[in-house]
Amino acid sequence: MTGGDTDTELPTYSPKPANMTGATAATPNPQFSRKRAMRITDLTVDVPSGEKPLTSSNKDVPVPSRWSTLEFKFYYFVVGTVLPVMIWIPIALSSSSHPNYGHYAHRLRDGWMFGRKFDNSDIQYRSFRGNLIPLALASLLMMGFKAGLKRIRGATTNGFMPLIPYNVAFSILAIIALHGTSTLKLLGILSINFLIAKHSGSSKLGPILTWIFCGIVLFSSELYHGYSFGSILPSLRFLDSYPGIYPRWHIIFNITMLRLVSFNTDYYWALQHKERAQPSDEAYPNEKQRQDISHPYALYSFLNYLAYALYPPLYIAGPIMTFNDFMWQHRRPIKFQPGSTLKYLFRFIICFLTMEFILHFMYVVAIKEEKAWQGATPAQISMVGFWNLIVVWLKLLIPWRFFRLWAMMDGILAPENMIRCMANNYSVSGFWRSWHRSYNLWLIRYIYVPLGGSKNVIFNTLLVFSFVALWHDLQFRLLAWGWLISVFIIPELLAAHLLPKSKFGKKSWYRHVCAVGAVFNILMLMAANLVGFVVGADGINFLLSQLFGTAVGVAFLLFSCFCIFVTVQIMFEYREEELRHGIYRRC
Helix, strand or coil: CCCCCCCCCCCCCCCCCCCCCCCCCCCCCCCCCCCHHHHHHHHHHHEEECCCCCCCHHHCCCCCCCCCCCHHHHHHHHHHHHHHHHHHHHHCCCCCCCCCCHHHHEEECCCCCCCCEEEEHHHHHHHHHCCCHHHHHHHHHHHEEEEEEEHHHHHCCCCCHHHHHHHHHHHHHHHHHEEEEEEHHHHHHHHHHHHHHHHHHCCCCHHHHHHHHHHHHHHHHHCCCCCCCCHCCCHHHHHHHHHCCCCCHHHHHHHHHHHHHHHHHHHHHHCCEEEECCCCCCCCCHHHHHHHCCCCCCHHHHHHHHHHCCHHHCCCCCCCCCCCHHHHHHHHHCCCCCHHHHHHHHHHHHHHHHHHHHHHCCCCHHHHCCCCCCCCCCCHHHEEEEEEHHHHHHHHHHHHHHHHHHHHCCCCCCCCCCCCCCCCCCCHHHHHHHHCCHHHHHHHHHHHCCCHHHHHEEEEEHHHHHHHHHHHHHCHHHHHHHHHHHHHHHHHHHHHHHCCCHHCCCCHHHHHHHHHHHHHHHHHHHHHHHHHHHHHHHHHHHHHHHCCCCCHHHHHHHHHHHHHHHHHHHHHHHHHHHHHHCCCCCC
């Protein structure tokens, strides 16, 4: 159930857009004026997160503000009382005087904040944090060379297209530095995939062969640890001596694989629908149109393909762009509003410092890794789990925003991956839409809609989340996470069907019933993500035994449900406030 947003289905749109059979709703108007086009562009880049404000629809008329009512003043009191306790519990558990401190102290390192130790236990974030300065220098080097090249070439009416060869050259040099001789493997994979697209043409074999090939490479490279040259041919063993800065190219191939599927599928759709409705020379396509409108066939070239698949700012971790979108932004570069990139840099710094503060004062990752919760109360164990989820959110948010910022500095606007704070979600489907958004959009375009979309929501959702789990890693706990998320969507869909907002939305009790349903949604989401990304099935079993196995645990669970109910009411009102400001988001 949801309050401010009852749209619980995965968002769907047709992957057969304006490029297909003449003008459709997504087709730019030939009379589309430049003034109108620039307004759409400005809306896209004005919001630092990359979301564009939209006028609310008639079915989503905001209600009068409740912020100053007595009900919400009570909610403020509850939040103001409970939130400091939620912060204090993990800080107290992280004290050097705590009996369990010795169990995980070896995982801590000297920090730079207030003489505190630093929890450097998370491998993913440790890798990014340790390479942040080299990555920043690489981005500045790329921007410097590109700025010089633009100055030399002067103004051009072809947008960024003349810079494509430079992008490819810089990309290959960057890949050689990263992966050494494994660059040969990567270029071989990219070449085979390109040949599949070109030789299949408009045949349905194209997408089928693409998926088979990419699936085989994705899973076999994981199983065989990136195929050493010596295992392929003993005489080539000498090539394994030049592994590069990051030899494990196969670890980040899952991101590259998404681009390979995107190029081949976009090319297939371009051939399937020969009548391409192109925007006029004065028009600038919006975000959805940039994905949907195909390009002239000549632009689906090997050079443009390499520039897209190996684009340095987005190569390592994304965000994920479609090939069509990437090429549109080279053909007609976005005009960023003054200061928008600087504002986004400021937001990145704030997020980075927030993570630093947490890891200096809350050693929850080290506690989780060592299972150092002996003698802990249900409240303490729950806060270890909750703050671990916050760390997971931040350790993904920070790299994604860094690489998106790099792309913005280069004039390319990639989708924002995290459009809401992890703790500002109450809907299972809404959570998925606002978590790794670019990946969600990719799944919808290339898997969910081609499978039939909302015609078979439950089955298609199960297939999508099974793919997501296997795409992340070949681990049972991630597969369990995918299945749990799929199952947890069912009650939400059922509730939305039995209690639609269109029928009951004006009832005084509706908002509160929705909040009760949202409480269960949040508990299920936390359980699923703890299984998939934090403690696994064994850890969640221990947590549940502490919550349901003792009277203290049950009492704490009931109190937690009450607190979540309060915060959900605030989330509902926050969504209404967005509508009052003309912003409509389906999450």
